[in-house]
Amino acid sequence: MSSVVVFGAIQQGFLYAILAFGIFISFRILNVPDLTTEGSFTFGLAVSAAVTAAGHPILGILAAIVAGALAGAVTGFLQTKLMIHPVLAGIITMSGLYSVNLAVLGSSNLALTSNMQTVFKLASGLGLSNEAARTGLSVLLCCLTLAIVIWFFRTHVGMCIRATGDNPDMVRASSINVHRMTTLGLCLSNALVAFSGGAVAQYQKFADISSGTGTLVVGLASVIIGEAIIGKRSVTVGFFSALLGAMIYRFIYTAAINYSPFPAYMLKLVSAIIVAIALAIPAFRHYAGQAKIRRGGGKNA
Amino acid sequence: MKKLIALCLALILLLAVAGCAASTGSNESTNTGTGTDTNTNTGSDSGAASEPDTGTGLRAPVSGDKYKFGIVLMVENGAFLDMKQGIIDGLAANGLVDGENCTVNYQCAQGDATNLNTICQSMANGSYDIVFTVATPPTQAFVNLESSTPNIFCSVAAPVAAGVLSDMNAPDHNATGTSNAVPAGSILEMGLAMTPGIETFGLLYCTSEVNAVNAMENARAYLDANGLKYEEVTVANSGEVQQAAESLMGKVDALFVANDSVVQSAVTLVSDLCRENGIPSYCCSATTVQSGLLATLAMSDISIGLQTAEMAMEYLRGTDIAAIPCQVVPADIVSVNSDAVAALGITVPDTIAGSYGEIQYLTDVQ
Numbered sequence: 001m002s003s004v005v006v007f008g009a010i011q012q013g014f015l016y017a018i019l020a021f022g023i024f025i026s027f028r029i030l031n032v033p034d035l036t037t038e039g040s041f042t043f044g045l046a047v048s049a050a051v052t053a054a055g056h057p058i059l060g061i062l063a064a065i066v067a068g069a070l071a072g073a074v075t076g077f078l079q080t081k082l083m084i085h086p087v088l089a090g091i092i093t094m095s096g097l098y099s100v101n102l103a104v105l106g107s108s109n110l111a112l113t114s115n116m117q118t119v120f121k122l123a124s125g126l127g128l129s130n131e132a133a134r135t136g137l138s139v140l141l142c143c144l145t146l147a148i149v150i151w152f153f154r155t156h157v158g159m160c161i162r163a164t165g166d167n168p169d170m171v172r173a174s175s176i177n178v179h180r181m182t183t184l185g186l187c188l189s190n191a192l193v194a195f196s197g198g199a200v201a202q203y204q205k206f207a208d209i210s211s212g213t214g215t216l217v218v219g220l221a222s223v224i225i226g227e228a229i230i231g232k233r234s235v236t237v238g239f240f241s242a243l244l245g246a247m248i249y250r251f252i253y254t255a256a257i258n259y260s261p262f263p264a265y266m267l268k269l270v271s272a273i274i275v276a277i278a279l280a281i282p283a284f285r286h287y288a289g290q291a292k293i294r295r296g297g298g299k300n301a
Numbered sequence: 302m303k304k305l306i307a308l309c310l311a312l313i314l315l316l317a318v319a320g321c322a323a324s325t326g327s328n329e330s331t332n333t334g335t336g337t338d339t340n341t342n343t344g345s346d347s348g349a350a351s352e353p354d355t356g357t358g359l360r361a362p363v364s365g366d367k368y369k370f371g372i373v374l375m376v377e378n379g380a381f382l383d384m385k386q387g388i389i390d391g392l393a394a395n396g397l398v399d400g401e402n403c404t405v406n407y408q409c410a411q412g413d414a415t416n417l418n419t420i421c422q423s424m425a426n427g428s429y430d431i432v433f434t435v436a437t438p439p440t441q442a443f444v445n446l447e448s449s450t451p452n453i454f455c456s457v458a459a460p461v462a463a464g465v466l467s468d469m470n471a472p473d474h475n476a477t478g479t480s481n482a483v484p485a486g487s488i489l490e491m492g493l494a495m496t497p498g499i500e501t502f503g504l505l506y507c508t509s510e511v512n513a514v515n516a517m518e519n520a521r522a523y524l525d526a527n528g529l530k531y532e533e534v535t536v537a538n539s540g541e542v543q544q545a546a547e548s549l550m551g552k553v554d555a556l557f558v559a560n561d562s563v564v565q566s567a568v569t570l571v572s573d574l575c576r577e578n579g580i581p582s583y584c585c586s587a588t589t590v591q592s593g594l595l596a597t598l599a600m601s602d603i604s605i606g607l608q609t610a611e612m613a614m615e616y617l618r619g620t621d622i623a624a625i626p627c628q629v630v631p632a633d634i635v636s637v638n639s640d641a642v643a644a645l646g647i648t649v650p651d652t653i654a655g656s657y658g659e660i661q662y663l664t665d666v667q
Contacts, residue, residue, distance in 0.1 A: 002426035002427065002428075004422050004425050004426055004446070004448075005422050005423050005426060008418065008419065008422035009419065009422075012415075012418060012419065016415065107462075107515070108512075109437050109438070109441075109462075109463060111441060111462065111463045111464030111465075112464065113464035113467070114464070114474065130447070203418075204417075204418055204441070204442055204445055205441065205445040205464070206438070206441040206442070206445065206463070206464065208414070208437070208438045208441075210375070210412075210414055210438065211414045211438070212414065213412055213413060213414050214412070214413030214414055214415050214416070215414075215415060217413075218415050250419070253415075253416060253419055254419050254422075254423070257408060257416070257419055257420050257423050258423045263407075264407045264408050264409050265377070265409065265411075267408070267409065267411055267416075268411050268413075
């Protein structure tokens with residue numbers, strides 16, 4: 001693998017890991033299937049690109065985070081106050097966001113031309129090479145996010161959100177507002193998803209209305225691959241496993257693209273098979289354990 | 302702890318496998334290259350050998366002794382695949398045949414935008430002579446890598462707005478190529494010439510189809526400027542197309558449909574309605590004409606690909622990318638559905654070919 005490919009995979013792995021954190025919050029902590037993702041990812045991408053094009057890259061990232069939180073709030077409102085099924089609430093927000101994203105972008109595609117500042121360029125202005133700046137900033141953004149979410153889910157509010165996902169009845173009995181906690185969780189989840197989108201927009205230097213397609217699958221696969229390898233444990237370990245899953249997923253795709261002996265149209269099948277193998281690791285481990293017991297049993301008999 | 306070690310081992314293994322694959326890959330290409338090189342040189346292209354025998358000597362390949370081209374697509378659809386085929390055919394017409402004296406590595410993100418950067422990075426490793434990108438997102442993804450590998454793009458509607466070059470005549474990001482825009486105004490003008498007496502156009506489109514929305518904007522601008530009236534009706538999915546088209550019948554003298562995949566999937570219904578009501582229908586692609594609408598003015602997707610390949614040849618013959626201006630491909634083929642002509646009982650005026658370009662007659666594809 002050439003260095004640009006390896007570094008590219010690492011950079012994208014860290015950027016999409018932030019997306020995986022968002023998915024982990026809705027899917028695992030809140031225990032709610034949230035389909036807002038593709039909409040809020042593109043929303044973050046669009047807002048970040050629009051604000052960056054106006055000359056404010058850092059503000060662009062912050063605006064993307066706020067935009068994502070707003071999208072999450074809408075889904076939360078639909079789910080809790082209007083009692084719409086969570087899956088449908090997500091779909092409604094996602095499809096509504098399509099028009100919003102077109103409005104934000106102004107057309108279907110917005111380019112960040114080479115004379116515009118991006119956060120990655122600001123980083124390389126500190127005396128780093130382009131590649132080092134991209135890698136360093138991706139790692140920094142991801143680790144910073146990781147630290148913040150781990151801290152947050154240990155605070156009182158974070159604990160309440162976790163409890164809401166585990167047992168809403170119990171939480172209600174403790175006089176905690178379940179609706180508020182669910183909405184807050186969705187805000188946080190989609191804020192991270194949009195953060196990832198906002199960073200990707202400045203990373204790839206363009207935003208397209210189609211840039212969000214496939215992100216839900218990427219996020220879910222990252223979370224699940226991470227769990228398959230590390231196992232389901234605490235929330236803190238969960239975030240780390242989402243990061244690991246995102247890296248592995250990106251390397252799987254990179255390998256499939258670079259070294260697949262099959263024609264291009266096989267890409268999805270090849271990567272699906274590799275992902276299936278990664279997900280089957282716990283099963284293999286289970287069978288290996290059983291075989292060991294059987295062998296051990298024979299010895300002791 | 303054990304798991305952590307296992308994990309590290311797994312990652313190392315993955316990287317090792319990847320590394321092996323990379324080295325075997327390059328060996329393979331050099332071996333086969335030396336094997337076939339002598340047989341396949343056809344004189345018009347001198348391939349790797351830098352013998353300027355006929356004065357058409359080409360650049361030496363950047364690695365190995367065969368050219369290596371990449372083609373990147375965002376998604377497989379009829380138009381993009383035709384453009385890709387056009388590029389491959391165009392290279393072959395110049396003596397560069399995939400698998401013989403050059404390698405064409407085709408990759409498609411299969412609709413998954415997250416793969417696009419990964420694909421482009423895999424082609425920016427310096428082993429490619431040219432990377433072709435079809436349509437806007439792959440082109441942006443590749444150009445933004447600031448790779449030393451030249452990029453020749455195909456069918457980017459607005460290259461300057463897309464940030465892939467600052468000036469159509471002076472490419473400055475190591476990328477040039479072909480651009481095409483849907484000439485909505487010219488199509489309507491041709492419609493007026495083909496079936497005179499139209500006072501009101503019906504515009505049928507889906508609001509979430511960006512291309513269609515843009516084409517309709519241009520169409521409205523043309524109609525307003527020429528004092529013509531129009532009736533608009535929009536749909537959100539293909540199930541609504543029939544009702545929407547029916548609502549226009551009796552109110553309009555002609556119908557205009559853009560490159561709109563939602564309307565396209567129900568366009569045979571529209572075509573039947575138009576024929577029953579004696580209304581001429583115009584559209585933006587030859588594919589839609591084959592589905593039954595009357596006529597369009599367009600450039601065929603294969604031809605755009607061919608022209609893109611010609612620009613690549615210009616580069617290979619020694620011209621720098623910066624000295625190859627980006628070309629706007631003119632719409633010069635009038636596609637007419639002869640079944641629709643018969644059903645409407647009209648005759649295509651002889652002046653059409655002179656003013657708009659060669660006429661190709663198509664029939665309904667069942």
